[in-house]
Amino acid sequence: MEESPLHQFELHPWIPMSIGGVDISINKAVVFMWVVIAVASVCMVMAGSSRKLVPGKLQSLAEMMVEFIRNMILETMGKDGMRFFPLVATLFVFILFSNYIGLIPGTYTVTSQIIVTAVFSFLVYGISLVVGFSLHGVKFLGILVPPGTPGWLVPLMIPIEIISQIARPISLAVRLFANMTAGHVMLAVLFGLTVGGGVLIGWLPFVFTVAIYGLEFGIAFIQAYIFTILTCVYLGDAFHLHGHEEHAH
Amino acid sequence: MPPPQDPLYAGLGQAVRIGTELLAALIVGGGLGWAVDTYLFGTIPWGLVIGLVFGLAAGMRSAYRSAQRWQNPPTDVDKQG
Structure with missing residues (x-):
């Protein structure tokens, strides 16, 4: 009960290792990343192995997921965006599985480490920059001036757009990290109150623990969804500079 | 897995998104x-x-932009320019 609610996020090296002064110790987060990858891969491979015309439970779940990701890409990027399907699907599946596996008591939520989410978001943003510059060249800088801006506003719009561009990967990383961390802290605090409250009053925080735990199932999905849809939106912005001017379809 | 078209989840997602966008831009600025x-x-x-x-x-601008994207499907926004 005296334990800090933040204690669950502390990482201690299980197998200390370092290469050239860089600490690459194996800790709980690393192990659970492997677990997430293993569980996700096994689930997907098993779902894809039977390929029946009338799908079983696992297969229809996997088909739903693929269809869902496909719709996200089609809605935000159009047909051309399907070339990003592997990236988008990998991110979605990894985040979804790590959010859900983290909800099992005693496990670790990989996405509650900001470095994990930051690597994903900067990767996505970096790819969107590379795609934008390779497709549009220097004209990609025109993303800083939204279409329809009056000439006298341009010097004002450029700093504003630069800030909102820099804010993109940061908000992407912080949102996922903060939501997962906050949810788990809340659960730890409420459950601490349950244990400390005894029988007379302890039932009240316990009810809330159960309710918040249920809510966290929704949050786990929503956060994976938001991260993925924003990945699509950012890639789509780089892809179709100012809407569909150049890639009309 | 809740369906994506569920208005509750779509709304929750949008609310969470706009909140962080406001804050992140302010911090970066x-x-x-x-x-x-x-x-x-x-x-x-x-x-x-x-x-x-x-x-x-x-x-404000990015919050406004994502709210706009929410109201009209992206194709309509593009047509308006």
């Missing part, structure tokens, strides 16, 4: 202003103030 002050010109607090104002504007 303020941080850039502060960095310019501290490392370039030593004009504290003017860079910070201007940076915060620009950050606020940027946050």
Whole structure:
């Protein structure tokens, strides 16, 4: 009960290792990343192995997921965006599985480490920059001036757009990290109150623990969804500079 | 897995998204202003103030933009230009 609610996020090296002064110790987060990858891969491979015309439970779940990701890409990027399907699907599946596996008591939520989410978001943003510059060249800088801006506003719009561009990967990383961390802290605090409250009053925080735990199932999905849809939106912005001017379809 | 078309989840997702966008832009704006002050010109607090104002504007703009995207499907927004 005296334990800090933040204690669950502390990482201690299980197998200390370092290469050239860089600490690459194996800790709980690393192990659970492997677990997430293993569980996700096994689930997907098993779902894809039977390929029946009338799908079983696992297969229809996997088909739903693929269809869902496909719709996200089609809605935000159009047909051309399907070339990003592997990236988008990998991110979605990894985040979804790590959010859900983290909800099992005693496990670790990989996405509650900001470095994990930051690597994903900067990767996505970096790819969107590379795609934008390779497709549009220097004209990609025109993303800083939204279409329809009056000439006298341009010097004002450029700093504003630069800030909102820099804010993109940061908000992407912080949102996922903060939501997962906050949810788990809340659960730890409420459950601490349950244990400390005894029988007379302890039932009240316990009810809330159960309710918040249920809510966290929704949050786990929503956060994976938001991260993925924003990945699509950012890639789509780089892809179709100012809407569909150049890639009309 | 809740279906994506569920209005509750779509709304929740949108709310969470806009909140962080506002805050992140404000922090980036303020941080850039502060960095310019501290490392370039030593004009504290003017860079910070201007940076915060620009950050606020940027946050409002991205929040407005995502709300707009929510109201009309992306194709309609593109047609309006």
